[in-house]
Amino acid sequence: MDQIENAAPQQSASEANAGASPVAKNIRFLGRELHDALRALTEQIPAKSRSPQELARTLKVHRTLAGRLLSATRTDDPLAAISRMPRSAGLRTIFQAAKASVARDAIDRAEAALRKFEQIVHTELGGWDGFDAAITEWLPDARERFELANKQLAFKGIGNLMGVRADVQLDTAIYYPAADGKRCDIAIIEGMLGLRRLRPSVRVPVAAHLPQPRAPQPLEYLLEDVPADQSGHHYPLLRRFCSSPCPELEAVQTGDMTNYMLAGNEIGTNAAVDVFAVNVVRGGRPLFRAPEDPPVRPHWSAGVNLPAKILLMNILLHDDVWPGSDPQLLIYDMHVRGLAPPDDPSRELDRMDVMESIQSLGRSVARFRASEVGRHVEMVQYVCDRLGWNSDYLRGYRVRVQYPLLNAQYCIAFDAPPIRDSDAGDR
Numbered sequence: 001m002d003q004i005e006n007a008a009p010q011q012s013a014s015e016a017n018a019g020a021s022p023v024a025k026n027i028r029f030l031g032r033e034l035h036d037a038l039r040a041l042t043e044q045i046p047a048k049s050r051s052p053q054e055l056a057r058t059l060k061v062h063r064t065l066a067g068r069l070l071s072a073t074r075t076d077d078p079l080a081a082i083s084r085m086p087r088s089a090g091l092r093t094i095f096q097a098a099k100a101s102v103a104r105d106a107i108d109r110a111e112a113a114l115r116k117f118e119q120i121v122h123t124e125l126g127g128w129d130g131f132d133a134a135i136t137e138w139l140p141d142a143r144e145r146f147e148l149a150n151k152q153l154a155f156k157g158i159g160n161l162m163g164v165r166a167d168v169q170l171d172t173a174i175y176y177p178a179a180d181g182k183r184c185d186i187a188i189i190e191g192m193l194g195l196r197r198l199r200p201s202v203r204v205p206v207a208a209h210l211p212q213p214r215a216p217q218p219l220e221y222l223l224e225d226v227p228a229d230q231s232g233h234h235y236p237l238l239r240r241f242c243s244s245p246c247p248e249l250e251a252v253q254t255g256d257m258t259n260y261m262l263a264g265n266e267i268g269t270n271a272a273v274d275v276f277a278v279n280v281v282r283g284g285r286p287l288f289r290a291p292e293d294p295p296v297r298p299h300w301s302a303g304v305n306l307p308a309k310i311l312l313m314n315i316l317l318h319d320d321v322w323p324g325s326d327p328q329l330l331i332y333d334m335h336v337r338g339l340a341p342p343d344d345p346s347r348e349l350d351r352m353d354v355m356e357s358i359q360s361l362g363r364s365v366a367r368f369r370a371s372e373v374g375r376h377v378e379m380v381q382y383v384c385d386r387l388g389w390n391s392d393y394l395r396g397y398r399v400r401v402q403y404p405l406l407n408a409q410y411c412i413a414f415d416a417p418p419i420r421d422s423d424a425g426d427r
Contacts, residue, residue: 188280
């Protein structure tokens with residue numbers, strides 16, 4: 001599957017030249033000194049082989065320490081070496097253990113190099129956490145590890161504070177030409193897998209409904225032609241795909257909005273539930289634009305309100321919906337100014353530079369499988385069948401985010417719709 005990277009925000013000149021700053025040069029210079037000293041020390045350790053297990057056995061240290069030391073000394077890139085090596089306490093444990101078999105001058109050299117490197121790390125970068133953040137600008141693989149580790153910490157901490165978490169948040173949008181041939185309808189499958197409370201008093205929001213003509217309407221309301229003033233008394237879940245027994249929801253009214261909360265107060269892994277629902281927007285997006293219309297890019301966004309291990313976004317488009325348009329992934333911080341339209345240049349400042357990408361899934365429903373959501377293809381087909389849509393004409397794109405950030409907007413934007421020839425007539 002093709003990968004389309006998150007479009008990077010514009011960088012300032014200082015950001016672009018960060019690698020050439022005095023601090024960066026000193027880190028590289030002192031990092032090479034430390035790297036060379038560690039390599040010289042390791043070569044003197046009389047291990048039978050250069051495996052982590054054998055080195056750990058020889059030094060009588062933990063295998064993880066030995067493995068990180070070997071990983072650091074085997075690379076020729078000093079910055080990569082520093083990112084992989086044990087931190088100060090671990091290195092000093094190794095120095096102490098090596099005294100029995102390594103020449104004193106090799107240990108002294110390594111200790112001196114470590115002290116000099118520590119000094120610049122603490123005085124210029126504020127400690128090892130600051131070093132880990134700074135090095136992501138210079139070392140792509142370190143950046144990936146750094147982002148994932150810190151997002152995981154945020155997931156655990158915020159989940160504990162909020163008292164709720166989920167394994168997977170699913171957001172799948174299907175765009176299909178409307179009957180008028182001018183716009184497209186949108187069906188949105190939303191779900192939470194492994195949703196559970198961590199504290200019994202916590203209220204867990206699952207869905208919301210606003211009885212307005214242009215607002216998303218639950219699939220069952222739409223097909224059964226439920227009047228707006230009679231809707232909202234219950235929320236129609238996709239019961240055949242939810243966990244069994246089907247989770248019960250409680251309605252809580254806030255103004256015109258009806259919020260649906262997970263009923264009960266059960267906690268623990270055995271109380272985890274899977275919840276799915278479908279909403280439909282009729283005529284949600286234009287297929288074409290008039291010559292005088294501005295080139296506004298259609299887009300679809302998802303965000304997380306509850307801590308989730310994985311956010312799985314899928315956008316499935318009929319062949320006649322913006323053919324030839326390439327999607328772009330834009331990620332915004334929306335905690336201050338809310339949702340961002342991709343054509344608003346003032347929101348460039350809110351762009352987040354994180355390592356996420358779009359996968360091109362290809363064409364036909366069979367290509368839309370997801371290991372995290374075992375019945376995803378079945379759900380897509382079910383929704384298409386209920387709406388009378390042909391799933392064979394769908395092409396798909398996916399964004400999979402590990403430990404998605406709260407208050408982040410994950411936005412998939414397409415090229416502006418093509419200008420429609422005034423002589424073409426309606427489709």
